[in-house]
Ligand SMILES: [Fe+2]
């Protein structure tokens with residue numbers, strides 16, 4: 001199968017459309033939590049940011065879909081828009097169900113340059129999801145919450161994995177068909193977008209973020225006491241590999257983050273143990289990558 005061909009488009013669109021899950025957030029089997037679990041859930045600092053990201057994503061992706069004339073691409077992107085809005089409803093349901101404190105959210109605005117916004121968002125999802133997979137794996141392993149809660153969120157993370165697989169294939173398909181498929185150019189453009197996504201992520205993590213602590217997971221160390229950065233990266237790589245292995249081998253998968261993380265992990269192995277910080281504040285967005 002040639003990348004950029006009609007066959008490629010049909011494969012990445014149909015595999016996306018055919019793997020859609022039917023569920024309503026309100027009808028999921030939300031477990032009762034004991035006081036300690038409830039307090040821990042309420043103290044997680046990123047619900048506000050996660051809700052904002054999903055609300056904005058739902059509106060932006062749905063609005064981008066209305067501009068796409070290719071019927072198959074339109075159908076797939078419109079479905080992603082509905083899934084992002086459903087993620088927002090899922091977080092709202094969680095907030096209601098567990099009485100999480102949430103100030104009123106501002107109205108959602110759709111950005112004027114909709115395709116660049118969709119593209120930047122796709123690269124952000126690739127970054128966020130990579131760390132979210134790892135943080136989720138660590139929290140689940142440490143049994144931070146009852147398994148019933150992880151069982152609810154596991155398919156949501158798979159949904160984000162599905163989005164980023166669709167996205168990297170869409171991006172490549174579009175670049176090739178707009179005669180921008182020359183590989184070095186595609187790489188430069190990819191890196192540019194990744195750079196932008198990374199700088200957005202850093203801004204969100206820093207104090208400059210207007211939502212304050214909202215988005216920053218105060219660290220995987222919230223979930224477990226003996227976590228080194230090396231271990232965190234290893235779990236991210238492993239969880240990412242596991243989620244990505246569910247897809248057709250002919251589809252492209254996001255590669256930059258797993259590669260960078262592998263390099264970082266190898267580098268860390270050369271640093272003497274005593275120089276590595278203990279209980280690393282491994283920051284990552286655990287919630288919805290968007
Ligand atoms: Fe989402």
Ligand SMILES: [Fe+2]
Nearest residue numbers: 160163289290
């Ligand atoms: Fe998504």
